[in-house]
Amino acid sequence: MKHPIFVLKIGLIIANLVAFESSAQEIREKLSSATYICCIDGGGSKTEMQVMDNQGRLVPIFKHDVPVESVKVPGSNMCTIGEKGVQQRLQSLFNGMKVGDKKLPIDDVKKDMIIFAGLAGLAGGGASMNNLAIRKILHDIGFLPDNLFVYSDGGLMFQAFKPGEILLICGTGSACVGKDVDGKRIVRGGFGRLLGDEGSGYHIGLQAIKKALEIDQEEGEQTSLIPLIKEHLSVMELKNAVTPLQQGTITPDQVASLAPSIFLEAKRGDECAKQLVHAAAQDLGILLSKMVQRVGCEKQTIYLTGGIFKGNERDAFIQAIFRSEAFKETYEQARPEVKLLTDRNPAVIAALKLLESDKGSI
Secondary structure, eight states: OHHHHHHHHHHHHHHHHHHOOOOOOHHHHHHHHHEEEEEEEESSSEEEEEEEESSSBBBOOEEEEEESEEEEEEEOOOHHHHHHHHHHHHHHHHHHHEEOOOOOOOHHHHEEEEEEETTTSSSSSTHHHHHHHHHHHHHHHHHHHHGEEEEEEEHHHHHHHHHHEEEESSSSSSSEEEOOTSSOOEEEEEOTTTTOOOOOOHHHHHOOOOOOOOHHHHSOOTTTTHHHHHHHHHHHGGGGGGGHHTTTOOOHHHHHTTHHHHHHHTTTHHHHHHHHHEEEHHHHHHHHHHHHHHHHOOSSSEEEEEEESSSTTTTHHHHHHSSTTTTHHHHHHOOOOEEOOSSSOOOHHHHHHHHHHHOOOO
């Protein structure tokens, strides 16, 4: 039988972990008084961390005594790799890490560090339990419960948003989050790869595989995608990829990582690839059109983030989205400002936006 004091202590820890809803003002106050702010952006394919101070300045970080601009590990989507997988990814972020000019070991500063994280897999059904699980992982690593601010990838930016601001995420998955005139959170998409993620890297890759299988089976039109996909998935015949895809041996990350090559083949003129890119632009245009109309603010800003907006063909793809049949008319009426966030950690951007009320706009 456990001692009552032990049970009470565990209960208090769990209560602190559960109480994770904070207002933007509360978060701003915490960030403003923090010694270190650990900004984590966790997507389906990559997890990136940077550290800043309460003035918005990036703090030098070292990984195994080597200076790095940011610490990167593979993706940390709870819905894809599970709780144990996320635990391993987050632990690996901090292993061998030192911060500041004095190279202070991470264990020496954990109590003074705010965790400000946006992770894929924390939206939709089961989000609260997943959030609690991640907060417990971070607490077990050594961070204080009151210093943990953990959100979905879209939810993180929402904390910093003003009415009329919209975030379009397009990486392994896709989703759109915005804040309306009343400050209400509006979400479109984000149902995951089985029920949605249209326009995402995974969706583009999967549609390419399906189209290539169809062409290969029917011995129809030629496409450069068939040899490309065979090489990417390490199969001699396309049909040999079917079972590994169904069983998950070929992972969503592997499927999504086909997207850059598909964009390149589209640029080179492959008709099949061009159709896939066009369809993806239409899908994302639909998401944005619904969001812009629903948010309804006179002045709107659209932020673009995610791996799909980092490739060499991103500018052409962004233009295709804004010129798509689904979004063109809405865009011309609303004329929103567009900002590309792909060269910066979204968690850093969100933290800066929360601090900007005292320091001007970013």
